[in-house]
Amino acid sequence: MLLPKFDFHEPATIAEACQMMAEFGSEARLIAGGTDLMVNMKHKVISPNHVVSLSRIDDLKKLDLSDSTVKIGACFTVAEITESEEIGKKLSALRTGARALGSPLVRNRATIGGNLGTARPAADLPPSLMVYDAKVVLTKSSGEREVSLDSFFKGPGVTEIQPDEILTEIRVDVPPPHAGAGYINLGIRQAQDCNLVNVASYIALDGPDGTIQSARVVMGCVGPTHLRASSAEKLLIGEKPSDELFEKAGEAAMGDCTPIDDFRGSAQYKKAMVGVLTKRTLGIALKEAKDRG
Amino acid sequence: MKKLINLTINDKEYEVAVEPNQTLTDVIRYDIGLTGTKKGCETGDCGSCTVIMDGKPVNSCLVLAMQAAGRNITTIEGLETEDGLDPVQEAFVEKGAVQCGFCTSGMILSAKTLLDRNPNPNEAEIRSAISGNLCRCTGYQKIVEAVESVNK
Numbered sequence: 001m002l003l004p005k006f007d008f009h010e011p012a013t014i015a016e017a018c019q020m021m022a023e024f025g026s027e028a029r030l031i032a033g034g035t036d037l038m039v040n041m042k043h044k045v046i047s048p049n050h051v052v053s054l055s056r057i058d059d060l061k062k063l064d065l066s067d068s069t070v071k072i073g074a075c076f077t078v079a080e081i082t083e084s085e086e087i088g089k090k091l092s093a094l095r096t097g098a099r100a101l102g103s104p105l106v107r108n109r110a111t112i113g114g115n116l117g118t119a120r121p122a123a124d125l126p127p128s129l130m131v132y133d134a135k136v137v138l139t140k141s142s143g144e145r146e147v148s149l150d151s152f153f154k155g156p157g158v159t160e161i162q163p164d165e166i167l168t169e170i171r172v173d174v175p176p177p178h179a180g181a182g183y184i185n186l187g188i189r190q191a192q193d194c195n196l197v198n199v200a201s202y203i204a205l206d207g208p209d210g211t212i213q214s215a216r217v218v219m220g221c222v223g224p225t226h227l228r229a230s231s232a233e234k235l236l237i238g239e240k241p242s243d244e245l246f247e248k249a250g251e252a253a254m255g256d257c258t259p260i261d262d263f264r265g266s267a268q269y270k271k272a273m274v275g276v277l278t279k280r281t282l283g284i285a286l287k288e289a290k291d292r293g
Numbered sequence: 294m295k296k297l298i299n300l301t302i303n304d305k306e307y308e309v310a311v312e313p314n315q316t317l318t319d320v321i322r323y324d325i326g327l328t329g330t331k332k333g334c335e336t337g338d339c340g341s342c343t344v345i346m347d348g349k350p351v352n353s354c355l356v357l358a359m360q361a362a363g364r365n366i367t368t369i370e371g372l373e374t375e376d377g378l379d380p381v382q383e384a385f386v387e388k389g390a391v392q393c394g395f396c397t398s399g400m401i402l403s404a405k406t407l408l409d410r411n412p413n414p415n416e417a418e419i420r421s422a423i424s425g426n427l428c429r430c431t432g433y434q435k436i437v438e439a440v441e442s443v444n445k
Contacts, residue, residue, distance in 0.1 A: 001335040001336070002314070003314035003315075003316070004314065005312075005313075005314055006313055006314060007294075007313060008296075008313035008314075008357065008359050010359070010360075031357070031360075033355075034355045034356065034357065034360070035337055035352075035355050038316075038336075038337070038354070038355045038356075038357075039336045039337060039355070042335060042336060043336075051313065051357075053357070053359075053360055055360055079349070102337075102425070103340070103424050103425025103426075104350065104403065104421070104422055104424065104425050105337070105340055105343060105350055105351055105352045105403070105425035105426075106337060106352065106355075106425060108349040108350060108351050109351050109352070109355060109356070190424065191421075191424035191425060192338055192424065192425060192427075
């Protein structure tokens with residue numbers, strides 16, 4: 001399987017990479033782990049004239065942890081997320097998502113920035129990052145901007161990133177005490193599989209046995225982008241957590257998604273699974289919220 | 294345009310002229326001549342092209358040769374020493390974990406990386422570590438038994 005012909009560039013700094021993207025624009029594609037781009041280039045879905053590699057830029061591989069925020073460089077690998085105890089403690093659902101992605105071989109190459117930038121509606125990292133209200137930093141030569149993941153995804157493979165911009169960092173506020181999150185992905189196999197449905201949920205309680213102060217539920221594979229289950233979220237806020245409430249939230253989430261029939265499963269089945277996974281991830285979130293109290 | 298890169302493969306330095314669109318698999322097989330690294334799906338699904346790069350097993354079909362410049366690479370040919378086969382290779386032979394052999398290089402390299410980190414893995418850990426390596430003879434049971442037996 002041959003790759004198309006292209007010029008290859010390996011900038012050593014973010015500034016140098018930005019200059020290249022400003023010069024080449026949409027003629028260029030960024031490569032990090034290559035686990036998505038290489039496959040698309042081999043299948044001739046994408047034939048860029050220039051491939052700009054981010055793998056030699058050390059600034060993009062940093063993990064910067066403070067008590068209040070987690071900043072993850074775009075080239076931090078998925079395997080590194082699974083191995084980070086700090087991420088596991090502060091953002092457990094993100095680590096669950098990372099563990100579910102691909103295979104060990106893929107996780108050693110795939111990066112967090114790549115998993116967001118490729119914007120696959122079935123991707124494993126966006127749901128948990130979205131429920132944590134993560135933001136991405138988009139950098140170009142003239143400066144940088146911070147974009148909420150809520151408005152980052154525009155459609156399958158389409159994001160807010162402009163041709164002269166590079167996704168350089170992911171920023172997440174550490175959840176407050178009495179908050180927790182959960183992520184579940186459903187597929188046919190446990191490894192090397194595209195998800196059938198994936199859901200992440202987050203709740204923050206106003207005290208150890210308190211009511212739900214804020215809630216976010218994000219569903220994957222059931223729309224052109226990852227979707228917020230707004231009516232489920234509305235229903236949860238201000239209520240005391242319970243199995244019955246989570247069941248109702250699951251039913252509400254089923255109304256918030258727009259799955260299609262495909263070879264992986266019927267729309268009806270995916271919708272039903274959104275209900276089940278919403279309920280179960282809320283259960284995980286509640287358990288963590290109580291443990292973290 | 295071709296560019297000269299340096300690759301360290303099995304502790305040996307190589308200087309190779311590569312095209313930007315050559316994968317690490319192709320350079321290892323066709324330029325270096327080490328054909329133990331196999332080409333299966335070529336899209337990162339089967340793991341037959343597994344090599345260890347800077348201590349981590351990766352799909353070499355998804356790595357551009359130029360991205361591997363300066364990195365330390367181990368292929369299946371790098372495991373055997375003057376004393377003979379690597380204990381993981383030995384275990385695969387002993388336990389009958391090799392059928393057609395096409396997945397074996399990748400399986401052994403994934404298993405070796407696991408054992409270097411965790412000398413006595415349980416069955417679940419072994420199955421998870423080799424989950425990116427597909428055996429279409431479906432001889433997984435023998436493979437798991439071989440890995441389990443290495444440090445016993």
